Amino acid sequence: MRNSSLVHKFSWVFSDPVTMADKVVLLDTWASMFGMRVRIALAEKGVQYEYKEEDLRNKSPLLLQMNPIHKKIPVLIHNGKPLCESAIIVQYIDDVWSDKAPLMPSDPYERAQARFWVDYIDKKVYDTWRKMWRSKGEEHEERKQEFISIFKQLEETLSDKAYYGGDKFGFLDIGLVPFYSWFYTFETYGNFKMEAECPKLVAWAKRCMQREAVSTSLPDEKVVYDYVVAMKKRIDSEK
């Protein structure tokens, strides 16, 4: 389920690999929050790369070769060497292209906290969303409350800062903001409004969307919703 205008949206990142010293390829799918993290990091650093859209129901030989263990996207291929796991890839990007736009906090304790919270997001958000999405009745209500409380916790962690990085946009902001493109989907399936539950978080997300690296990396939330609706129909019909 692909939107070709989105492929065009990312076409500005296509470059001629022959003339470049660094060859960077990103294996991804347009709706993946984890892939978006990597896109944002590369854009913040101004790194030219080739974007390759994967069909997760028909994974390419390249993906299976580059990520034989998890067989997942995103995979960053830097001069032929693969990197997997979005949080690890973003830290790698920060390490390699260290001359511009530092993504990790400069203080070690703040860095550890950022890693802790990205780990929290990874452990909690997507799993709880899937359980909420696939459940009905009382179980759905419980999952929904659990889901909202995760975002309330993340909002509390932000407190009154402009970004999670303080006055600087950084690793934890990158870790969370891609989920903003899924808010409409979450809200519609969960029957709640993120703005009502977590107004500060929504304000933070909109602030992040002012950054070109973020706005060019996230798809439109309605397009995401249509994709999820189609996916659910397909899953339900395959039962």
Add this chain to the structure above:
Amino acid sequence: MAKDYGEVKLFGVVGSPFVRRVQIALELKGVKYTFIEEDLKNKSDLLLKYNPIHKKVPVLVHNGKPLAESLVIIEYIDEIWRNHPFLPQEPYDRALARFWSKFIDEKCLPPISKASFTACKEERDKGTEESLEALEFLENELKHKFFGGETIGIVDIAAGFIAFWLPAIEEAVGLKILTHEKFPKLSKWSEEYTNHVVVKENLPQRDKVVGFFKARYASIINASK
């Protein structure tokens, strides 16, 4: 002895592989710390204050500032105390070290648990198959004396569970996963790691660990009847 960068406290329990990871990290660097034993059935107010999110051990408190999650803590320790580095300098190797540490927690530990602490044969078989698959990847990754090269690194510290706790579980529940035949390199590494001069002083007593797992397994079997 490591440089003094202030007060370090470690909240934990002696039997936990995750707590021991952090303890081994501190000991390898020669960092002075106070170990505060927790009762997990009756968690202290201090622990709940320092780790309100997960309410688990280990928690490291450095100059009053708390940190949770063993791998996050180890990276922090590595950044403050620069002797005996646990992560490589080179960015790609760093990324690989992080990848394999995460792999151990996400792909090795869960199927080992699934295979061990169940009364259901199907679960045990499936868990065993997944564990063997995961350990095969680790076996192929081991190219030197340790995952960290000639010295212990973060992947070795993370894999301590496989070196010490897995054989104890196997004995307790009657499972065979980490065998010399299937995993010659990993088996040899296990011996090197658990006999390392610092590591061996910071592991729990084996018979206590086996006893703990035996009791846990027995209660699962009883519950299933």
